Amino acid sequence: MNGTPSSLYCSLPLSIPKKSIRVLDFHDDVPASPAEPLRCYIRVVDLVDKPVFTALSYVWGACDSPPHKICCEGFNIKITSNCRASLCALRRRFGPVTIWVDSICMNQQDDKEKESQIPLMGDIYSLAASVYIWLGEETPESNAAMNYLGSAGFQRHFHSSVNLYYPSQRNTWVYWRIAWYLLTRRHGEFVTGWWKYGFWSSAGTFLTGLQRPPDKLIHYECLEDFFSREWASRVWTLQEAILAKNPVVYCGQTVLDWQSIIYSVAYLEYASRNYGVALPETNFNVWRNIVLLWLVTNSNSSHLGRVLDNSLSSEITLQRFMPEYWEFIEAITHRHRRLARISLCAQIGIWFVFMAIIRIALGTETYKSEFAGAAIAFIAMICIATFVADPVFRWPISFSREIAKRVSDVPNAVIHELCARKATNLKDKFYGMYAIFSRLGMSLPPPEYSRTQEDVHRDAFLVLLGWTKSLGLLLCSCGRKSIYESSWVPNWSEDLTQGWFDADYMLRKGRYDATPSSSPIWSLRNGKQLALRGVIVSSIMTHTEPFQILDDEAVHLRYEQPTFFNALRTLKEYCQLGNPVLTRFSQPLRGAANASDPTYVLDMSAVYLPYWLGILNPLAQTERLLFKTSIFGRTAVGSCPMKAQVGDLIALASGVPLPLVLRPEETSYRFVGFAEVDGLMEGEFWIGVTDEDLVDIVII
Numbered sequence: 001m002n003g004t005p006s007s008l009y010c011s012l013p014l015s016i017p018k019k020s021i022r023v024l025d026f027h028d029d030v031p032a033s034p035a036e037p038l039r040c041y042i043r044v045v046d047l048v049d050k051p052v053f054t055a056l057s058y059v060w061g062a063c064d065s066p067p068h069k070i071c072c073e074g075f076n077i078k079i080t081s082n083c084r085a086s087l088c089a090l091r092r093r094f095g096p097v098t099i100w101v102d103s104i105c106m107n108q109q110d111d112k113e114k115e116s117q118i119p120l121m122g123d124i125y126s127l128a129a130s131v132y133i134w135l136g137e138e139t140p141e142s143n144a145a146m147n148y149l150g151s152a153g154f155q156r157h158f159h160s161s162v163n164l165y166y167p168s169q170r171n172t173w174v175y176w177r178i179a180w181y182l183l184t185r186r187h188g189e190f191v192t193g194w195w196k197y198g199f200w201s202s203a204g205t206f207l208t209g210l211q212r213p214p215d216k217l218i219h220y221e222c223l224e225d226f227f228s229r230e231w232a233s234r235v236w237t238l239q240e241a242i243l244a245k246n247p248v249v250y251c252g253q254t255v256l257d258w259q260s261i262i263y264s265v266a267y268l269e270y271a272s273r274n275y276g277v278a279l280p281e282t283n284f285n286v287w288r289n290i291v292l293l294w295l296v297t298n299s300n301s302s303h304l305g306r307v308l309d310n311s312l313s314s315e316i317t318l319q320r321f322m323p324e325y326w327e328f329i330e331a332i333t334h335r336h337r338r339l340a341r342i343s344l345c346a347q348i349g350i351w352f353v354f355m356a357i358i359r360i361a362l363g364t365e366t367y368k369s370e371f372a373g374a375a376i377a378f379i380a381m382i383c384i385a386t387f388v389a390d391p392v393f394r395w396p397i398s399f400s401r402e403i404a405k406r407v408s409d410v411p412n413a414v415i416h417e418l419c420a421r422k423a424t425n426l427k428d429k430f431y432g433m434y435a436i437f438s439r440l441g442m443s444l445p446p447p448e449y450s451r452t453q454e455d456v457h458r459d460a461f462l463v464l465l466g467w468t469k470s471l472g473l474l475l476c477s478c479g480r481k482s483i484y485e486s487s488w489v490p491n492w493s494e495d496l497t498q499g500w501f502d503a504d505y506m507l508r509k510g511r512y513d514a515t516p517s518s519s520p521i522w523s524l525r526n527g528k529q530l531a532l533r534g535v536i537v538s539s540i541m542t543h544t545e546p547f548q549i550l551d552d553e554a555v556h557l558r559y560e561q562p563t564f565f566n567a568l569r570t571l572k573e574y575c576q577l578g579n580p581v582l583t584r585f586s587q588p589l590r591g592a593a594n595a596s597d598p599t600y601v602l603d604m605s606a607v608y609l610p611y612w613l614g615i616l617n618p619l620a621q622t623e624r625l626l627f628k629t630s631i632f633g634r635t636a637v638g639s640c641p642m643k644a645q646v647g648d649l650i651a652l653a654s655g656v657p658l659p660l661v662l663r664p665e666e667t668s669y670r671f672v673g674f675a676e677v678d679g680l681m682e683g684e685f686w687i688g689v690t691d692e693d694l695v696d697i698v699i700i
Contacts, residue, residue: 004075005075005076005077005078005107006107006109007075008073008075008077009022009107009110012042012043012044013044014044014113014116014117015046016116018046018047018048019046019047019048019120019123020044020045020046020047021044021045021047021100021105021117021120021124022042022043022044022045022100022105022106023042023043023044023045023051023053023098023099023100023105024040024041024042024072024099024100024101024104024105025040025041025042025043025096025098026038026039026040026087026091026096026097026098026099027040027041027096028040030088030091030092034084037068037069037071037076038069038070038071038079038084038087038088039070039071040070040071040072041072041073042072042073042104042105047123047124047127050127052098052129053098053099053100053128053129054097054098054099054100054128054129054130054131054132055099055100055101055124055125055128055130055131055132055244056086056090056099056100056101056102056131056132056134057125057132057133057231057237057240057241057244057247058082058083058086058133058134058237059134059136059230059237060080060082060083060103061080061081061083061230062080062081063078063079063080063081064080064081067079067080068080068081068083068084070084070087072104077104079103079104080103082134082136083101083103083104085134085136085137086132086134087101089134089253090132090134090250093250093253093255094132099132100124100128102236111449111450114447114449115446115447115448118431118434118435118447119434119438119446119447121239121240121243121434121435122243122435122438122439125239125240125243125244125435126243126244126245128244128245128246129246130244130246130248131240131241131244131245131246131248132248132250133231133237133240133241133247133248133249133250134231134250134251135226135229135231135249135251136229136231136252137251137252138251138252138254139225141221141222141224141226142225142226142251142252142254143251143252143254144222145222145223145225145226146226146249146251146254146256147254148222148223148264149226149256149260149261149264150256150260223268223279223284226251227279227284227286227287228283229251232286232287232290233286233420233421233422234421234422234423234432235417235418235421235422235428235429235432235433236423236432238293238417238421238433238436239432239435239436241290241294242290242294242297242298242436243297243435243436243439244258244294245298246258247261247294249261258294261287262291262294262295262322263322263325265284265287265288265291265318266291266318266319266322266325267329268284269288269318270326270329272284285416286417286420288318289413289416289417291318292317292318292410292413293410293413293414293417293436295318295321296410297436297439299321409507410440411464411468411506411507412503412506412507414433414436414437414464415464415473415476415496415503415506416496416497416503417433418430418433418460419476419490419492419493419494419495419496420496420497426453426457426491426492426493427451427453427456427457429457429460429492429493430456430457430459430460430492431447431456434447437463441467442463442464442466442467443463443466444459444463445459453491454484454485454486454489457484457489457491457492458486458489460492461473461476461477461488461489461490465522468506468507469520470506470507470508470520470655471520471522471532471653471655471656472505472507472508472656472657473490473506474488474656474660474671475496475499475501475503475505475658475674476490476492476494476496476506477489477490477671478641478671478672478673478674479491479493479494485528486528486529486530486700487670487671487672487700488530488671488699499622500618500622500624500639501658501674505658508657510657512657512676512681512682513657513681513682513683514652514656514657514658514659514680514681514682514683514685514686515534515652515653515654515655515656515657515683515686516682516683516686516687518654518655518686519654519655520654520655520656521533521654521655521694522655525698528700529668529698529699529700530698530699531696531697531698531699532653532654532655532656532696532697532698532699533653533654533694533695533696533697534651534652534654534656534694534695534697535651535652535689535693535694535695536649536650536651536662536695536697537629537631537649537650537651537652537677537680537685538629538630538631538636538649538650539629539648539649539650540627540628540629540640540644540645540647540648540649540650540661541627541628541629541630541646542627542628542646543625543626543627543628543640543644543646544570544574544625544626544627545570545625546620546623546625546642547567547570547616547617547619547620547624547625548563548567548620549617549620549621550563550564550567550613550617552610552613555613564612564616567612567616568612570626571612571615571616571626574626574627574628574637575626575637619639623641623642624639624640624641624642625639625640625641625642626638626639626640627639627644627675629650629677631677631678631680631685632679632685634679636677636678636679636680637677637678638650638659638676638677638678638680639675639676640661640672640675641661641672641673641674643672643673644661644673644675648662648663648672649661649662649663649664649669650662650675650680651669651697652680652685652686652689653697654694658675658676658681659675659676659677659680660672660673660674660675660697661673661674661675662697662699665700667698668698668699668700669697669698670699670700671699
């Protein structure tokens, strides 16, 4: 075959005014041999003409050696093994297809062409008849997860994908099915497990199952496999999913419609809140963000308009989008409890009848009948206790457990995904979400790969700052590694769920606010300096050495006791009674006031070892130090980034929820990070600040 891929792309030029793209037509059979290339035809279509085509969303992955190829009009184009696997699975499942695949339909060697196609991504995925989301090859776990998500907790009985409504309250036969399940599941599971695995193993499984939600089909290992697929970790795939009108998820040959994903995520969130279901938190939150952003972007209601008008007030929840489904879940849960009570009464009646039959059968032999009666009564009491302990039977307050650090609004979801997702080219952290930003009403500069990475990320910060109007975005800039000349420009690579702070502080919704009721005041100087208005409060007088992560068992075995005792002495020095460091050190240190230092430390460690490790290890893991400063003429204690130095300044800026750590450089400052300082966190200092006290804080 003659020619290079570049000559193929040159023979099929794209017209920017007409919004033209290239699509692939697959008609030939899927090749039987992995070494044989896929064959297709390539042509140019104009989006303004609204052509019929589909699109593929997948992770490029790595190329095999030798690489796989696809044959287009006599030209061989290299593709990754994951691209080939997705196309082959798609062809086997759906037959001939016309599809847009970014790695094939765009000339990846031509930055100008990529720059012209990025603004079209929103149109490409929203106009596609279907967007096929390829999660990878199937496994037994993925098949089980796909089957479960397809049911979505009774969904296969009630789901109406046209009206997005669950008419299940009118399906009374389902409740008889649930009643029979509640009546028989305990004994059936126990007896089956006893026969297969022995009594003790079955008893353990029986007891650990008491805290499970009413849906016995939840398999945590399978959900972990599904939620942790690499597709959900890449930056480009986010916009491909949420801009699609009709996404279709497939893993191997198993296909799942998007409505099943929506209701499955909603059901799992309900189960996690009400039944303590331990979901894979970080990965589940990613899928939850995808679903929420898809609902916002594709909603026919006023949600999107409210986001465009005032993004910070546009908190979104799955319950808000699906009130009928939540009513259904509540009704099911209420009916579960009612049926559980009925089944409990039935169980008691059955055991009494059984006891009577046994007693009659044993006749007049008193000792046998009494022994049998006692045994049966004991077993009956165990069964009653298990039903009472079942969360289906009672209000599940004791098992209630929220997923940590939930994202519940549009800006938080967008920023979280921007930071958490990966990109081979870090400029794509911004360009990969270009269509999402445009859809949410942000004014964007055109994509330009010739610009530096810092300039692209500076644009992203300024665009988001203008959209959210929250200087809490500086939290994205306080990462452990500063790689840019401008200290306030984030590289968008810090996972906000793993930081030392609550991500809600970005939008001034955290527990504390050092500058309450203050408006964000900022301006850009010389194109690279961020000017704020605020006050310099104090400076760092002393700080601790970095803390080390300590193992509980190693401390008990004395391997790490010297390090542990030194850390406790540091806490004693920096956290005197009456001077706690926020909530982390709200509990006073124990020990006799006149005790010697070793006795004091030993008493602390002996009684509250888990508590002290719960303080020390987070400081070590998040690379935070304790420091002393002066507030209102008294010594105050706080925490600061490990890169902070003695002499760095503590400042408060209007519209910034946490104190800043700044390093003076001539007439400006370098941003080091954020501090927590006892005596500043609830606006104690800011309440006395007037407009005349504010000065320019220029951050380079």
